[in-house]
Amino acid sequence: MPGKMSESVSLGVPCPECGEKTEKNLAWLEAQTAITCRCGSLIPVTVGDGEAAMMVKKFSDVCRQLDRHGRKLG
Numbered sequence: 325m326p327g328k329m330s331e332s333v334s335l336g337v338p339c340p341e342c343g344e345k346t347e348k349n350l351a352w353l354e355a356q357t358a359i360t361c362r363c364g365s366l367i368p369v370t371v372g373d374g375e376a377a378m379m380v381k382k383f384s385d386v387c388r389q390l391d392r393h394g395r396k397l398g
Protein backbone atom coordinates (compact mmCIF):
# COMPACT_ATOMS: atom_id res chain seq x y z
CA MET A 325 0.00 0.00 0.00
CA PRO A 326 1.52 3.33 -1.05
CA GLY A 327 2.06 5.90 1.69
CA LYS A 328 0.09 9.07 1.87
CA MET A 329 1.58 12.11 0.18
CA SER A 330 1.42 14.10 3.42
CA GLU A 331 3.71 11.58 5.08
CA SER A 332 6.57 12.52 2.76
CA VAL A 333 6.10 16.30 2.99
CA SER A 334 7.74 18.56 5.57
CA LEU A 335 6.69 22.12 6.27
CA GLY A 336 8.53 24.98 7.94
CA VAL A 337 5.89 26.24 10.34
CA PRO A 338 6.32 29.99 10.90
CA CYS A 339 6.02 31.32 14.44
CA PRO A 340 3.88 34.48 14.66
CA GLU A 341 5.89 35.65 17.68
CA CYS A 342 9.55 35.28 16.70
CA GLY A 343 9.41 34.33 13.00
CA GLU A 344 11.37 31.14 13.60
CA LYS A 345 10.36 28.25 11.33
CA THR A 346 9.91 24.83 12.85
CA GLU A 347 10.32 21.97 10.37
CA LYS A 348 7.68 19.28 10.86
CA ASN A 349 6.17 16.41 8.89
CA LEU A 350 2.78 17.32 7.40
CA ALA A 351 1.00 14.11 8.39
CA TRP A 352 2.21 14.65 11.97
CA LEU A 353 1.07 18.28 11.93
CA GLU A 354 -2.41 17.24 10.77
CA ALA A 355 -2.73 15.18 13.95
CA GLN A 356 -1.88 18.14 16.20
CA THR A 357 -3.90 21.14 17.34
CA ALA A 358 -0.87 23.31 17.97
CA ILE A 359 2.91 22.98 18.25
CA THR A 360 5.34 24.76 20.54
CA CYS A 361 8.02 26.98 19.03
CA ARG A 362 11.56 27.14 20.36
CA CYS A 363 10.63 30.52 21.89
CA GLY A 364 7.84 28.86 23.85
CA SER A 365 4.94 30.24 21.81
CA LEU A 366 2.07 27.96 20.96
CA ILE A 367 1.47 27.90 17.19
CA PRO A 368 -1.99 26.69 16.11
CA VAL A 369 -1.59 24.37 13.11
CA THR A 370 -5.06 22.93 12.56
CA VAL A 371 -7.30 25.47 14.31
CA GLY A 372 -7.98 29.15 13.70
CA ASP A 373 -6.91 31.17 10.68
CA GLY A 374 -3.29 31.99 11.48
CA GLU A 375 -0.53 31.83 8.90
CA ALA A 376 0.63 28.37 10.01
CA ALA A 377 -2.91 26.92 10.07
CA MET A 378 -3.60 28.30 6.59
CA MET A 379 -0.36 26.81 5.29
CA VAL A 380 -1.04 23.36 6.77
CA LYS A 381 -4.57 23.41 5.34
CA LYS A 382 -3.34 24.41 1.89
CA PHE A 383 -0.70 21.69 1.76
CA SER A 384 -3.14 19.12 3.17
CA ASP A 385 -5.57 19.89 0.36
CA VAL A 386 -2.84 19.59 -2.27
CA CYS A 387 -1.65 16.27 -0.83
CA ARG A 388 -5.18 14.88 -0.72
CA GLN A 389 -5.65 15.79 -4.38
CA LEU A 390 -2.34 14.17 -5.30
CA ASP A 391 -3.28 11.05 -3.33
CA ARG A 392 -6.56 10.80 -5.23
CA HIS A 393 -4.90 11.47 -8.57
CA GLY A 394 -2.23 8.88 -7.86
CA ARG A 395 -4.76 6.22 -6.99
CA LYS A 396 -6.74 7.00 -10.14
CA LEU A 397 -3.64 6.55 -12.29
CA GLY A 398 -2.41 3.50 -10.44
Ligand SMILES: [Zn+2]
Pocket residue numbers: 339340341342343344361362363364365
Ligand atom coordinates in the same frame (compact mmCIF):
# COMPACT_ATOMS: atom_id res chain seq x y z
ZN1 LIG B 1 8.69 31.48 18.20
